[in-house]
Amino acid sequence: MTRRELIDLCLSYGAVYEDYPFDLDPTDPEAWTLVRHVGNKKTFAFIYERNGLCLNLKCDPLRAEFLRQVYAAVLPGYHLNKTHWNTVYVDRDVPMETLEGMIRESFELTRPKVRGKKKEY
Numbered sequence: 001m002t003r004r005e006l007i008d009l010c011l012s013y014g015a016v017y018e019d020y021p022f023d024l025d026p027t028d029p030e031a032w033t034l035v036r037h038v039g040n041k042k043t044f045a046f047i048y049e050r051n052g053l054c055l056n057l058k059c060d061p062l063r064a065e066f067l068r069q070v071y072a073a074v075l076p077g078y079h080l081n082k083t084h085w086n087t088v089y090v091d092r093d094v095p096m097e098t099l100e101g102m103i104r105e106s107f108e109l110t111r112p113k114v115r116g117k118k119k120e121y
Contacts, residue, residue, distance in 0.1 A: 001053070001090055001091055001096075002053075003033070003047060003049070003053055006047055006053065006055060006090060007033055007035065007047060009100070009103065010035040010044075010045045010047070010103060011035060013103075013104075013107050015037060015038040015039060016035055016036060016037055016038060016044070016107075017035070017036055017038060018033060018034075018035060019033070019034040019035070019036050019043075020032070020033060020034070021034060029049055030048075030049060031048070032046060032047070032048045033046075033047040033048070034046055034047075035047070037110060037111055037112055039111075039112030040110075040111075040112040040113075042110040042111075042112075043110065044057070044058060044103075044106040044107045044109070044110040044111075045057060045103060045106060045107075046080070050078065051089075052089050052090070052091070052092070053089070053090040053091065054078065054087055054088065054089055054090070055087070055088045055090055055099075055103075056077050056078060056079075056080055056085055056086070056087050056088075057085065057086055057088060057102050057103060057105070057106035058084055058085055058105070058106040058109045058110055059084065059085065059086050059102065059105060059106065059109070060105070060109070061083050061084060063105070064076075064083070064084065064085070064086050067086060067098075067102070068086065071088075071092075071093050071094045071098075072092065072093050073088060073089040073090075073092035073093045073094050074086050074087070074088050074089075074094060075087045075089075086102070088102065
């Protein structure tokens with residue numbers, strides 16, 4: 001999978017956008033791409049190159065630890081909270097179906113909260 005294909009996969013979720021807050025030139029191979037929610041501007045995917053194509057994703061802490069034990073390509077989040085974020089080396093030992101599930105989970109964990117009606121007592 002190429003970097004562009006990975007970005008496009010993350011952009012396929014609704015109400016998200018591509019951002020380059022750390023780099024002036026998004027075509028630079030060392031640029032960090034962030035995919036954020038429109039509603040709250042929270043990032044759910046950090047895409048960058050570091051000894052291969054990498055993707056940082058938010059994850060439930062117990063699941064994060066499980067994935068690190070199962071896949072050699074899943075490590076504690078690079079430059080992020082090691083409890084809640086994983087770094088995934090794309091195109092290594094993580095099956096595409098699992099990677100897509102990890103992206104979906106990160107999207108769900110960071111999405112804007114839905115405000116409901118206040119309960120009447």
